[in-house]
Amino acid sequence: MLLLDFLKSFIGERDVALSTLDGFLATPDSNGVNFYLPVQSFKALHEGKGNALQKIQLIALNMLAEQGIAEPTANGFHIGAEDVAGMDLEQAEILRLPRRFPGRFLTSISGRTGNSSFRVGITAEMSEGVAAFNRKGPYLYLTSTECYWLTPAELMGMMAWERHESMAPELRGEAANLRLMAELQTAARSGMRIDLSHFERLDVVVPDKVGVTATRLPDGSLMLCPSLGDGSTPDQLEKRWAQLELNGDGGVMRIDNRVVLLDQARMAGIREVLGNKRIPAERVAEFIASPSAFLDAALVNLDVGFSVRVAGIGKLQHMDFGSLDANKNDWFALDKRPAPPEIISKLIQSPEELQRFEEVLQAAREQGASSLSFAGEVIDIADALHVEQQLNQVRKHLEHSAAVEPGTPDETGFEEPKEKVGVILKDADEINAALLQKANRAASPQAPEWAAYARQPFPHQREGIEWMLKLLRVALQDDHGDLYRLQGSLLADDMGLGKTYMSLVAVGEYLAGQRTADKPQKPILVVAPLSLLENWEDEVGKTFNSIPFRDVVVLQSGRDLGRFRVQGAERESVQLTSLADENGMMDEQSIRYALTVGPEAGVHRLDMDRRLVLTTYQTLRDYQFSLCRIDWGIVIFDEAQNIKNPNALQTRAAKGLKADFKLLATGTPVENSLGDFWCLMDTAQPGLLGSWETYRDTWIKPILVAEEHERDEVRSRLGEQLRKAVGTFMLRRVKEDQLKGLPSKTIRSGVEQVNRGLQHFAPELGTAMRGLQLQTYDEVLNNYRARRASAEDMRGTALAALTQLRSISLHPRLDDEASLYSRDAQHARQLMMESGKLAVMLSQLDEIRGKGEKVILFMMTKRLQRVLKLWLDQIYGLDVAIINGDTKAVATKAEDMTRKKLIAAFEAQPGFNLLIMSPVAAGVGLTVVGANHVVHLERHWNPAKEAQASDRVYRIGQQKDVFIHLPAVTHPQFDSFDVHLDRLLRGKLMLKDAVVTPEAVSESEMIHSMGL
Structure with missing residues (x-):
């Protein structure tokens, strides 16, 4: 039944006929779409009146308003063009958006990209021909009444084209023209159906920053070359510096099918390196020890450093965890309903299996059975003719397979696994027994100066803070260059016991201790789900009488992320695997950093001392290289079960972060399997439980191989042994014991x-x-x-x-x-x-x-x-x-x-x-x-x-x-x-x-x- 017919069945023809009561009106403007009703109708709707469609639309619009997507107006809502373009089909159907644009876009390109006369014309191609169009917000109009709903990619391309069209001729230089083509390329790769002619083969790159590579010459001196992080070799770049107008504000450089766009800041970095191109042999050691004495770190990236656990940057290899669950559920009641005979061809893969099946089938028929059991399946054999037809197909297949030579490729081929680039970790293969001894010998810390805190702790919170500070003291004293140093712990307290409060007190004591010892008060990082960032901000104000942080930065879209992003930089999670060498590793100078990190960023650097940075696991994933470069004081992972999957980029980034101490806080360190627990402990304290293979053989395999009636007993025994193995590195209390x-x-x-x-x-x-x-x-x-x-x-x-x-x-x-x-x-x-x-x-x-x-x-x-x-x-x-x-x-x-x-x-x-x-x-x-x-x-x-x-x-x-x-x-x-x-x-x-x-x-x- 159509929606309109359904509404008519109980609202009545008269009400449905009135367009103002049929649903919210939708009118696009240059910024988005207005959804509205006449003022009186909108008021009545809030009083419970109005038809069912209006009510469900109001619910949907209010849900969008709660997300911060829809902005309430006097008699409706306004939604921005990008948000309307990105709506799912379910929301679009409720709000009665037009249908998606069914055609494609054609381009006509005139002039050379180096001339101001360069122009790109775009028309819409439909099944009935080519047409001009107008855009209003997220809608594309071919006529005054023929309207279509643009996708995000189409909207992105249209907006880039319109910006270029509105430029004055004198501003349409080669950089602006190539930027348009780069944006249209991005839109096409994101799904916009547009013909870009020969520009489809052009790769336009906008470097994040300028680095430097050094080549040792036969006389022992060094030859310096700017590095743009685009994969170009020093030899390729050396031949092309002449293309640049080094005295200008910006430039364009072509390398094969790649076009590199350089703004004023990047040009200044290139001039800095080329002006100090040769380092004499007698000063090479001095340059290696202190490159900033030779080059301006504000212009050239000189600071690339990762934690001792990071082996480098490269292509990620999937880690096979195998089966972690011995229980199987029959969700589709297959054991209770015989499968049809068609399943026979899937169960019989060899002549031997065919012979066994025929023997079982003969025995079942002699007993008058209507079904039989074979290879774990119950099969319906009531229709003897149907069964025989299936067996004939199996026989023909086996005969054909025997005639094909071994090693013949599968006609269907295979799909190459998708590759990702991330931090490559050094595995903690050994179980380091000394870690537990260090932790157990830790002396009790000095009690916090509780007058500095706005709230006094409960007894269990006082105990938890003391536990953290004991381990923190040992971590600060341990050799930071040792992979097996004491470096973190797991706070696995039940929900509601105040893990956030305890963590903040520990951070406050860390900063106070560093200040007293005249040591660096390094920045603090908290990684948490998006829904908790606001809670962490609130808790800072509630915990301290005098906040010990320089400031609090929320590294999240819509907050402070824009302040610290390198202009024009993409997320680091989209690094190109093509930049990796034959071993899957990337040269440091090829890494594109997207956040302003390190001394070269000056006052705009993210990693300022005493700064508290709050961010999400998604942001950690997307900007992992920049965040892994920072030397953090304490890193706190709230709801740390978000890094339980060792194959996830955010988990690898978490393990690669460099910090004096890592604290993982979660009430659920085991969500789905014991593999979760290993991954969390391997993040907090590598070496405590050894490699995955060692852990799997010790703690998981005995459960999988146990008989079903013994499995609970085996779980309980191994669980107790595992708790002893992690010892004081995990603290776990439950509410019922602590909050009487x-x-x-x-x-x-x-x-x-x-x-x-x-x-x-x-x-x-x-x-x-x-x-x-x-x-x-x-x-x-x-x-x-x-x-x-x-x-x-x-x-x-x-x-x-x-x-x-x-x-x-x-x-x-x-x-x-x-x-x-x-x-x-x-x-x-x-x-x-x-x-x-x-x-x-x-x-x-x-x-x-x-x-x-x-x-x-x-x-x-x-x-x-x-x-x-x-x-x-x-x-x-x-x-x-x-x-x-x-x-x-x-x-x-x-x-x-x-x-x-x-x-x-x-x-x-x-x-x-x-x-x-x-x-x-x-x-x-x-x-x-x-x-x-x-x-x-x-x-x-x-x-x-x-x-x-x-x-x-x-x-x-x-x-x-x-x-x-x-x-x-x-x-x-x-x-x-x-x-x-x-x-x-x-x-x-x-x-x-x-x-x-x-x-x-x-x-x-x-x-x-x-x-x-």
Whole structure:
């Protein structure tokens, strides 16, 4: 059913006919698009009136406003052109954007790039011919009514072209002309369909800075040559300096198909090197020891240094972790439903297997069986003719394979792995026993001067600060050139115990100690999820009476990143692998740094003493080379589980950072597997657990090879041994032991438990699918079984089917959002009742409303967030706020609606209230103690994120008993998606508990002692 037809069915023809009530009007301007209603209609919409489309559009626009994308106006919203261009199809459909431009762009290029007469003309090519166009914001107009929605790449290209067109002729020099071609090339590579003629083969480079390379001559002297970081050799550059007007403000230099654009600053650096081109033999040692005595470091990059762990920069090699999970779930009920005969061809790959199958088939037929088991699969053999047809195909395939010579290439070929460039690390292959001895012998530090701090610590925080400072003292005294020096630790305290506060006190004591000892007070780096940057800023003001930092820099887009970016530089994560040598390594002079780091940056350098730099893991990844050059004092990784994957660029960058001390803080050091724990400890203290191969053989393989009934016992034993192996390098305390005043926490699940653990089975939270939900769920299973029998590669099919099962478990019509727009409270309840899970949730909400308590509803799917807000607003007369993964985490303007402000408004309302959150966005750093009920409607694949999200309400300041509700929908015949997911999550939690539960008592022992 079309959206308009659906709306007509319950709004009425008259209202739908009025364009002002059909939806928000959308009018583009030069900067973006205005979405608006007449003033009275907009006011009425905020009072709960208006049609369903307007309501759902308002929800979508408010979500964009929370992200800082949409700017509220008097009667609507304004969204910038770049943001409109980047909207996903789901948002575009709701806001009724025009369709994407279906054509391509043609260019007509006249004149030479060195002349002011150089021009580029662009026209639009459609199926019916070529046409001129006009652009207004993110829209392309071919006529006054024929309008298309531009992609980000198309918008980027159009804006670059328009800027060049608006230039005065005298400004269209070769540099400006080539910059236009470079920008159009970038747009084309990003997806803009544009013909650039012969310029497609031109590589335009804008160097970040000028470096220097030195060649030793036969007489012992050095010949210096400027280095541009573009991959050019000294010989190539030497032949082309004459192309430059060295006395001018800028220049262009061609090297093969590469064009190098140089601005005034880069030209000054080149002149500096060429003016001091030869270093006499007797002064070479002096030059090597102090190059800044010969060259101006403000003009030439002379400072390139990494930590002792960094071997260099080069192509990254993937690290194979193999299988880390011995448990397999039958998500598609394959064991309970025989596969069709088409699967036979996938199971039989040799004549021997064919013979075995025929023997099993003969025996099954003699017994009158309708199915048989072979190679772990149950196969339907009821249709004997169909089975024989499949066997004939297998026989022909085997005969053909035998006739083909061994070693014949596969016709399908293969895909080369994508290469990345990053810091190459020296592996800590050995287990250094001396590390534990050093840590254990550490003397107790001098107590902090608590008068300098605005808050006094709890006893457990005092203990944690002392633990940090003991290890820090040893780290400062150890040889910084030794890979196996003591250099970091893991603070694995449970959530809510004050890891941020303890870390800041340790930093304050570090700076005070360095000042007293007259040693450098190096800059401090905090790497954290985006949602926590604002929290760290707040905590600085709350922790110190007199802030010890020179200043606080938030190295993030929209804040301070622009101040320290090299003008025109790309992110460092897009370095070209072509610049690497045959060993995969890059020359230091080929590295392009994108941040102003080191003495050559002068007062604009990022790495100023006593500076606190707050940044994200994504920024660390994107600017890893610059950040790894800095000599940090202390580096803190908050929510350090973000660097659990050793193959991720951000993890390699974290390990490569140079620091006096690294502190990893996370309440979940084991999220998915024991591999997570090794990676975190290898970052904090290389050498403590040895190489990955050693660790895997010692701690992981015994679990994988153990019998299933012995696996929990093996996990527990190895977990205790692993805790002893890391010793004092990890500190782990749990809330229940440290915060005796907290109320109780009960986890209620709609899935019946075998080993219940801390979850309690609540039958009222579970219900069986029926009606449309059951029918749709079974259709997905049947379709998957049919495709699995014949398709060669099922990875994409399996993921798509799992996604469908998850969606249907939430609501059978969730993919058809328009059909779920309710007209009133009664209709909203009817729509929710189509889903068993939503029905049981609604029953729980009715009960909680009677108690006058507050609830947080966790889910990830934005479509569900929108329709659920619409329904719950109508049913309970609320204005439910949504905080999802896109909600703005860092305020850039005073009026920004940040997460903290939304939570404050939610808690301020007396009595019953609801808040919709994503566990991804709300899983860290937020406190919502005004609520004491949590409903995980859509559970996260990672149990640690789910636990983090739940514990937003179970923290210091909570006054009421806390209830975590896990509603589930089951299948009448076999385990449903919700049942499998619950089993998977509980298995991961058991693995975490085995490693990080304090040694005094394990959770399993505590559960057993309680008789649960």
